Amino acid sequence: MEEHSDLPSRSMDMEVAATALPLNDEEYVYEDARSEECSEVEDADQKYYENRLKDIDNGDQDTYPHKFAVSISVSEFIAKYKSLFNGDHVEDDQVSVAGRIMSKRSSSSKLSFYDLNDSCLKVQVMADLRKSELDKDEFAKLHAYAKRGDIVGVTGFPGKTKRGELSIFPRWFTVLSPCLHMLPSPANNKKQEIWSPGHLRHPQTYVLKDQETRFRQRYLDLMMNNHEIPQIFKTIDNINKYIRRFLSLLDFVEVSTPMLHTIPGGAAARPFVTHHNDLDMKLYMRISPELYLKQLVVGGMDRVYEIGKQFRNESIDMTHNPEFTTCEFYMAYADYNDLMKMTEDLLSGLVKELTGGYRVKYHAKGYDKDPIVIDFTPPYRRIDMIGELEKVANLSIPKDLASEEANKYLVDACRRFGVKCAAPMTTARLLDKLVGHFLEGTCVNPTFIMNHPEIMSPLAKSHRSIKGLTERFELFINQHELCNAYTELNDSVVQRQRFADQLKDRQSGDEEAMALDESFCTALEYGLPPTGGWGIGIDRLAMLLTDSQNIKEVITFPLMKPQAQDAAPEAEDGKV
Amino acid sequence: MEALKVWSLTASPLRQLLRLSSSSTAIYGRRSHHSSLMLRCASAASSSSSSNAATAETPKPSGRNRRAASSSNSTSDREAIRSIRLKKVEELRGQGVEPYAYKWEKSHSANQLQEIYKHLANGEELNDESDRVSIAGRVVARRAFGKLAFLTLRDESGTIQLYCEKERLSDDQFEQLKAFIDIGDILGASGSMKRTEKGELSICVSSFSILTKSLLPLPDKYHGLTDIDKRYRQRYVDMIANPEVADVFRKRAKIVSEIRKTVESSGYLEVETPVLQGAAGGAEARPFVTYHNSLGRDLYLRIATELHLKRMLVGGFEKVYEIGRIFRNEGLSTRHNPEFTTIEMYEAFSDYQSMMDMAELIVTGCAMAVNGKLTLDYQGTEICLERPWRRETMHNLVKEATGIDFSELGEDLGKAKDTVLVALQDVLEHKDKSGIGACSSLGHLLNEVFEVVVEPKLVQPTFVLDYPIEISPLAKPHRGNAGLTERFELFICGREMANAFSELTDPVDQRRRLEEQVRQHNAKRAAAAAETPEGKAKKDDDDDDESYEVTLDEDFLTALEYGMPPASGMGLGIDRLVMLLTNSASIRDVIAFPVLKPSPHIYASGSLKLEDTPPPPPPQVSSVVDDGDDDDQYVDAQVEEVVDHVDGLLNEVREEEGKEEDCALEEGQSNGEILKSSLKKETLDSEDGERREKKKKVQWVDLMGKELAEIREFESRLVY
16 A cells, blocks of 8 residues: 655645545544534534535536446456556556545645545555646646545556555546545554455444444445445345245245235234325235235235335334335245245255355344354254243143133243233233243244244144144244244134134233234135245344344334434444 | 137136036026026035035025026125035034145146146046146036046146046045035145046046135136226135236236346346335325334335435445335326335446436346237237337427427427417317416426327337426436436336436535425415315326425435435336236236225125126027037936036026027126126226226125225126
8 A cells, every 4th residue: 555645735625625534544533423522523524515515616527427437347357457466557458447435645736546445345546647648737636626535437547556556547537426525534444354144243343333323324334334334235135136036946926915004914013004195095004914915825826925025113123123124925735844944945045155154153242242153054943832831941831821721820920930021911922921031042043933822823723733732933043033934824714713812812902913804814715725824034134144233234224213312322222 | 818818728617517507408408598607606516515504594496597696796695605615614524624724745737737748648547656646726617427526626827627536536535525625625636647538638536635615606707806896805816717817916026027137137236225214205296104103203105216225326336226115195097006116226327328228128128028029919009129219309209299399499488388389279188288387397398298299109119318307306417408307218108117317416406406396396285275175176197286295305415415426227117017018907907906995895795786787688699619628428418416506505596588598608708798807908098997988887885785985997898
């Protein structure tokens, strides 16, 4: 890296620029907008902004050109020319590269150095008057105008400096889009390793550390922390691609079902309500696509899936965003045993493809604690919910779970073990709490908790051999539910009965008990073939594979509290 | 065409049924065209199993010369059938058979079998162990004789006949089959392959299992799902009755996957941006509003993905796209559903010219993937997608169509309007004139003239270039022509398919333009508020109501201030593309569950009535063409049960005098005009929901005869 520190100081603009373009890394830290220097920072930025605007107005250049013909990407450029010898110049090759200037060092009005970044790689631009097509004044003016943060297009030839830095020597240099704000300064200029799935992330290396800013202005996060953040979203794209490929090889058809429902069904959650003006009709944002997908199976589409957004009107925390992405599939003539096998194939195959192995490192307890290793090697442990609970907690739960007796027993058990369950203490909720207390903690590596009681699973088919239970499983990884699947209940009479039981829970105050969807029951009466149904939370899967503890890390633009209330940082968010 | 093929395919087993009926009715000395109806409703008519339950309603033992007064969908019938079948469920369980099975291993699909065994000669049977197959599907036709029964099973891929001989089945399975299996049930069967003497490929069943007992009768094809509303509301019934409906959804999946393939091979990354937003921007449309309880704030459902995808460009991604759901709080029509799907894509450093190539690539790629060719028929119009497509500026297109050269009109809006009104006085309708009067700028005027005069004529794919700046708040000014932007829209069949620009990257200009948009919106809103309500009651436009708020997306403007690379972006309506490529007249045919008007009692008691439907004209007479696929001839003599019962319940029937013609009716292709799936629509709708020619009214009524929902739109089809 060639360092030059004699930045020419000329205009007043340049002075302001100097504060923004530090020669020295520690000079200026844009770390916490809520810190003491907050207003100072904002003032400086405002001044910078105004000066930059003036600069643009005074210039005669086309400030926002329409197009720049890129001939080669930064990564292709590096791959193609990295083997040049030090001091080599390939003046016969002409390349056009574009990207953002992430650092600028001017040694004189005749020589400036830039680091040009595409989404994660960088290449040096050595703007030398002698190689340029511009005359002295034009050259000086242009390179005084170009600032850190600007998007530029460069046409020139490749070469390596004497010190071995692969560079582009521009003949033409164009600012394509000026950056009107100061970018956060780099805390260090060390070359950062580019993150890849299955590996640990290193938030301590981030230039932009403040979480609020990272999530609210994701573009800054992508720009400044570019050794990790762009890879996160590429990984999510790869996860979706893999799932699509996996399912399409099994002849599944991707469909889309409505996000606006007249009855919120298919899951137990509080929905968003909206209103259609023209129809003067209340609509709910979907909480699950399940009931519609099953209707398509009734209609004869034997294998369907949907990857899409679900919406739940719940509070925001480390693992919950009001909108999140799931994949659900329904497979006629299959049961939950088939689905467990498919889950193992899908997840292990995905992890293998993304990481090259089955073992994923994960900061389960926070970035400052030792990471755990999650092993995706199939087969996965299977535990029977009630049996395991009785064994681990030494309980003997009454067999008829719908009975008062069972409810009393579980209330008592919860009290004994100090497991808190807020009202209403329905048997389903009590069991859920006990399972959370005794079983989920043991599920670090992928584990199927299976055979849930009927009272907890209104849409699952009764177990073929154990009374009172269903053919259902949930896959837990790192103590969080990732998948939920069952042999689908397709007996409309039983389905109605289950909905009615849910209604009882609703009346006892459980807002999250499911509503009766009569039209769905009617669909069942036309005959749903034996079907296995499966759902996975894509965001949670992405969290595991990107070493993220906060769901906001894997959502491009997570829902944030309105900025006015920003004063109090979100309590749930762990500090990075 | 294709739809018709499927039609005749699925009809064939029923044709056999019909022939049976023809022969059987001969015994009773009467042949009626109604028999087809009854047969269709036919089900396990075992009197033994169902007679008890049948008494639940008021079954009348009745001759077969009567006609069901209403379709089997009428409520009382449905209830009766339901209770009969529920009884069967109970009896089956009593016998230790679970009528809702857990699983079935199938070795083949129907289509695979038809393909693998297509060379099997008539009468040939394969008894090799390796030729044992198992299959599952829905029973769509059924005939039972003394020791022989034929079932037609339909799965996702097609149909196949099950040949069930009493001797080949174990124990009492044959009796079970006769007694308990109804049309509509889902069945798994295994056995060996055989082609009958008459050439019908069949599975010689050695064992079967009832996988799912259906409780409701399938709609008979005669009445079918003629009622549009029900077709959309109970899409699955539509899909069972018309297998080609699901084909549209399969093609849709193929189109979406082809689009993904195309853009991914160009290096695009798919990202997801939020649906719930603090401010809805990126387009001008009324948004849905919702409320987040724990944050205690209103949220808007996105009306475009544009502003967030552009933020990703600012962040350094150079090619991003999103295929996602967009929501607009607008009325319903054949082209509008409140939620719809678009792809929006953005490419850094390029301009709108390259997006035109991309649009061509995507649409032709999808056409090839779905139809295998670049010419297509859309509602009777032939469209040719061969590249290159015409690229012409809006100015030139308007000049070509009207003779008006907008570049010479000068700056005076009033004068320009007069020129337009004079030049087009013969062409314009009243509402167009008022539209022109309302234009607030030359750009709006140009666009208005374009929309009224040119748009409908853009049948073959055409890129319309260089829109006025006033109507393009997110597009970059044209590098050559002041007042214009670098923007294009793609039109096919007079419909906008895509909208693209060289993206505006100047944050100062962007702020100015968005502020202007807000100002204009507020002005319209104020004007609309002042207007009398009647004045705009009947307006059917998108922008009929301006009473929502438009706010600036400050975050987006800040993002632009950090510098967005020069870029081009395009939005393409996937639903409309699917409509085009599947020849679907209405957006509701390509969306599995479209939003419909509320119909609270749709599933409650109350029967469907068709009003103003002409009384059934005399049936068309034609004779059965014996194409020799009738397996029944040789069993004619031993027919002992004729399956004309509706689940053992005989409908209340009405004599239809003097209609004893030889019944050659197939599957409700009965008489005169019937209502059919819009998939086979002949003509283009003139306006949303309005038809030029015959218009009938379909009504949902409750028990009191009160109208529950008015359905204006449906298609009729003449029977051949």
